[in-house]
Amino acid sequence: MTILPISSTNQKTDLLALSLPQLQQWLVERGEAAFRAKQLYQWLYKRLVTDFAAMHTLPPTLRQQLAAEATIGPMIVRSEQHSKDDRTRKILLELVDGKLIESVLMLYPALGESSARATVCVSSQAGCAFGCTFCATGQMGFARHLSAGEIVAQVLHFARELQAASWRAAGLPGSDPIDHITNIVLMGMGEPLHNYDNVLQALRILNSPDGFNLGARHMTVSTVGLVPAIRKLSQEHLQVNLAISLHAPTDALRSQTMPVNRKYPISELIAACQDYIAVTGRLTRTSLAICSPRSNSLRMSTASPSMPLRQATIRPVPMPYEHSVPFYVSMA
Numbered sequence: 001m002t003i004l005p006i007s008s009t010n011q012k013t014d015l016l017a018l019s020l021p022q023l024q025q026w027l028v029e030r031g032e033a034a035f036r037a038k039q040l041y042q043w044l045y046k047r048l049v050t051d052f053a054a055m056h057t058l059p060p061t062l063r064q065q066l067a068a069e070a071t072i073g074p075m076i077v078r079s080e081q082h083s084k085d086d087r088t089r090k091i092l093l094e095l096v097d098g099k100l101i102e103s104v105l106m107l108y109p110a111l112g113e114s115s116a117r118a119t120v121c122v123s124s125q126a127g128c129a130f131g132c133t134f135c136a137t138g139q140m141g142f143a144r145h146l147s148a149g150e151i152v153a154q155v156l157h158f159a160r161e162l163q164a165a166s167w168r169a170a171g172l173p174g175s176d177p178i179d180h181i182t183n184i185v186l187m188g189m190g191e192p193l194h195n196y197d198n199v200l201q202a203l204r205i206l207n208s209p210d211g212f213n214l215g216a217r218h219m220t221v222s223t224v225g226l227v228p229a230i231r232k233l234s235q236e237h238l239q240v241n242l243a244i245s246l247h248a249p250t251d252a253l254r255s256q257t258m259p260v261n262r263k264y265p266i267s268e269l270i271a272a273c274q275d276y277i278a279v280t281g282r283l284t285r286t287s288l289a290i291c292s293p294r295s296n297s298l299r300m301s302t303a304s305p306s307m308p309l310r311q312a313t314i315r316p317v318p319m320p321y322e323h324s325v326p327f328y329v330s331m332a
């Protein structure tokens with residue numbers, strides 16, 4: 001792999017940060033026809049190319065101008081780890097300013113009536129300001145928000161990987177290979193609703209039918225519970241799923257490990273989730289998760305928007321990040 005001097009790309013426009021109307025405007029300002037934007041979007045999000053020279057439907061002069069003035073999600077893959085069964089792939093990415101973030105691809109074979117899935121767990125910030133005590137990212141402190149382009153680029157990295165080599169579950173002969181991303185979860189480094197505008201821009205870009213065309217119902221935003229942002233998200237007319245990292249069943253317990261709970265206690269959080277469900281109609285996709293770093297028990301208290309705190313069985317699942325704790329409960 002060629003490693004570019006990434007600092008030299010700083011002054012260029014990252015095309016992955018632009019919506020289609022913004023890309024049209026960017027091209028028109030440079031004397032190009034607006035319809036070129038759709039062509040360019042096709043190259044970026046359907047053909048998934050990273051080299052302007054390969055965009056042969058664009059005039060050579062435009063390709064040269066793009067190479068001089070624009071980039072396509074500049075970041076360097078510093079390392080990549082695959083699980084033994086190749087169902088989980090984690091990458092360490094260096095951003096233009098040297099900040100490091102992680103992204104994970106999780107692959108699931110078809111099971112029963114559900115088809116195969118390829119889910120990207122995306123980071124939304126370098127570091128995090130929320131300081132959850134069980135979380136390695138939280139202990140790093142906050143560095144900066146990721147741009148919309150940096151969020152989109154994480155998804156496209158794995159999309160290109162699957163496009164180049166589709167995945168089929170080993171030991172499952174006859175299972176369909178999967179060659180595209182089916183879902184994203186904003187559950188990586190950072191609190192996505194703290195980086196609200198860039199996250200929303202990235203989700204809309206990935207949702208665009210002229211581009212990547214990933215349905216909003218295949219996107220999940222995970223939050224520690226920023227109540228005003230949850231309420232704002234419900235008004236966006238974008239039916240993304242919402243996952244709440246609750247982690248503890250009482251305010252007293254939750255505030256010990258999640259400082260955000262002192263500002264937005266559980267009752268306010270649940271009320272916001274109920275309103276989110278009422279406005280978006282996303283009842284079945286909205287879930288509350290409680291993960292207990294303190295309990296080895298497979299039964300503990302949990303909550304859902306429509307039910308008071310109660311007992312539930314904990315289902316252990318693999319979690320992609322070091323700050324994830326080993327149990328996950330979905331009340332969907």
Ligand code: SF4
Pocket residue numbers: 128129130131132135136137138139188189190191224323
């Ligand atoms: S769990 Fe999420 S919100 Fe809490 S510190 Fe870690 S990244 Fe930030």
